[in-house]
Amino acid sequence: MDINPATTSSSVSRLIEELSKLPGIGPKSAQRLTYYLLRAHDEQAQALAEAVLSLKQQTQLCSTCFNIADSDTCLVCRNSSRDRNLICVVEQPQDILALERVGSYKGLYHVLHGAISPTEGVGSDDIRIKEVMERLADGHVEEVIIATNATLEGEQTSMYLKRLIAPLGVKVTRLARGLPFGTELEYADDVTLARALEGRGEF
Amino acid sequence: MTRPRSYQTEAIIIKKTKLGEADRILTLYTPHLGKIQAVAKGVRRPRSKLSGHLELLTHSLVSLARGRNLDTVTGSHTINSFLPLKSDLELAAYALYVTELVSQFTADHIENYPLFQLLFDTLQRLEQGGDNELLLRYFELNFLKEIGYRPQLQQCPSCRAPLKPVAGWFCPSAGGVLCGDCGDNRPLRYHVSAGGLKVLQLLQDGEYMTISRLKINRELSAELEGIMRDYIRYLLEREVKSAAWLDTLKSASMTI
Numbered sequence: 301m302d303i304n305p306a307t308t309s310s311s312v313s314r315l316i317e318e319l320s321k322l323p324g325i326g327p328k329s330a331q332r333l334t335y336y337l338l339r340a341h342d343e344q345a346q347a348l349a350e351a352v353l354s355l356k357q358q359t360q361l362c363s364t365c366f367n368i369a370d371s372d373t374c375l376v377c378r379n380s381s382r383d384r385n386l387i388c389v390v391e392q393p394q395d396i397l398a399l400e401r402v403g404s405y406k407g408l409y410h411v412l413h414g415a416i417s418p419t420e421g422v423g424s425d426d427i428r429i430k431e432v433m434e435r436l437a438d439g440h441v442e443e444v445i446i447a448t449n450a451t452l453e454g455e456q457t458s459m460y461l462k463r464l465i466a467p468l469g470v471k472v473t474r475l476a477r478g479l480p481f482g483t484e485l486e487y488a489d490d491v492t493l494a495r496a497l498e499g500r501g502e503f
Numbered sequence: 504m505t506r507p508r509s510y511q512t513e514a515i516i517i518k519k520t521k522l523g524e525a526d527r528i529l530t531l532y533t534p535h536l537g538k539i540q541a542v543a544k545g546v547r548r549p550r551s552k553l554s555g556h557l558e559l560l561t562h563s564l565v566s567l568a569r570g571r572n573l574d575t576v577t578g579s580h581t582i583n584s585f586l587p588l589k590s591d592l593e594l595a596a597y598a599l600y601v602t603e604l605v606s607q608f609t610a611d612h613i614e615n616y617p618l619f620q621l622l623f624d625t626l627q628r629l630e631q632g633g634d635n636e637l638l639l640r641y642f643e644l645n646f647l648k649e650i651g652y653r654p655q656l657q658q659c660p661s662c663r664a665p666l667k668p669v670a671g672w673f674c675p676s677a678g679g680v681l682c683g684d685c686g687d688n689r690p691l692r693y694h695v696s697a698g699g700l701k702v703l704q705l706l707q708d709g710e711y712m713t714i715s716r717l718k719i720n721r722e723l724s725a726e727l728e729g730i731m732r733d734y735i736r737y738l739l740e741r742e743v744k745s746a747a748w749l750d751t752l753k754s755a756s757m758t759i
Contacts, residue, residue: 323523324523416748418596418599418600418744418748418749419518419602419603419606420744421745421747423747423748423751424751425751451558451559452558452559452589455595456592459590459592463755480549480550488555489554489555489558490581491555491581491584491586491589492555494586
């Protein structure tokens with residue numbers, strides 16, 4: 301939708317244009333948000349503007365695990381109570397949030413920032429696999445937990461990582477893939493069921 | 504004639520892209536509707552009942568509802584999950600290469616049953632094991648035949664003389680193998696050995712049963728791979744992305 305610049309203030313059309321570039325926000329939503337902010341308190345608009353600015357200016361990737369951090373080292377890597385012999389490899393920074401919500405994992409993380417996806421042209425050099433290997437070089441790490449997504453891309457990435465890490469003598473484990481909590485067996489697909497049977501445990 | 508609002512079809516999932524919060528756009532290759540695209544809602548959530556039946560390289564029975572723009576997947580049931588392909592790094596890479604070719608070269612809604620059958624057979628043959636490079640070449644040549652880019656391997660495309668069983672030049676712009684005389688002054692051409700030409704001819708016209716018994720050394724296999732990749736790049740006018748991943752895996756297995 302084109303906003304006719306002659307009928308509205310240029311600041312209004314500029315914000316609408318910027319907002320509609322965001323994922324999931326169409327021109328109509330962008331317009332609604334813009335007019336909401338126009339009527340909102342000054343402080344609210346100010347806070348939003350500052351939050352957006354600091355997002356880009358004050359965050360960086362942790363130099364060890366490539367999580368999003370405020371400084372050179374992220375909060376997890378800086379926390380001395382965490383088990384430094386354990387690394388959990390995830391695809392995205394958001395995955396750390398999901399795992400931390402559970403609260404039972406006490407080791408460190410490593411964010412790959414993607415997964416091997418041959419048809420999208422993403423290979424092993426395009427994600428931070430080399431950096432995982434660098435962290436394993438000093439021999440401190442005892443176990444690498446691969447927590448990539450249970451999709452074809454995530455599986456490919458996990459198999460490739462295992463192939464690289466196994467010769468180092470480091471234990472490589474993969475998050476269990478089975479039935480999600482709250483689902484019914486009858487709807488499970490063959491791959492999930494096969495993996496669930498394979499990984500069944502005594503209880 | 505009004506088309507029914509919902510329909511059901513067999514399909515192999517050949518491509519997926521993320522859409523919005525938890526949705527995906529899937530590219531399906533079907534026996535009678537050709538390539539179709541459909542939205543699968545909510546499949547990126549862990550509790551989705553459909554997601555496992557709609558993963559790449561899965562042969563499923565899919566129910567769809569017609570939409571204004573894209574159709575929506577309303578149900579799906581796995582026919583063959585090709586589990587061995589998904590559990591092996593190399594096999595998955597081969598299979599993804601195959602599906603990428605199908606996805607890149609075909610247009611939406613053009614029925615091509617032989618192509619569906621070829622895709623399905625190729626995935627099954629990958630599962631069964633054998634010389635996968637040779638299988639890939641067989642797929643490529645027969646795939647090009649189905650979509651109308653069959654390279655001319657019997658007679659020289661320039662002077663129409665039947666090709667003798669000697670070394671020649673594969674020329675993508677001429678669409679086949681040129682005889683020694685015609686190939687001499689062509690700019691873009693690739694050398695084909697006498698053995699290479701023979702295998703290509705066999706792959707193009709032979710039955711897979713016979714071909715699967717062929718034993719091909721590494722050198723010849725690399726020659727054929729190079730020729731086919733250049734021809735496909737010429738037709739597609741860009742790289743096949745998953746070929747790069749195949750190369751990575753191959754170079755890694757050489758060093759180990």
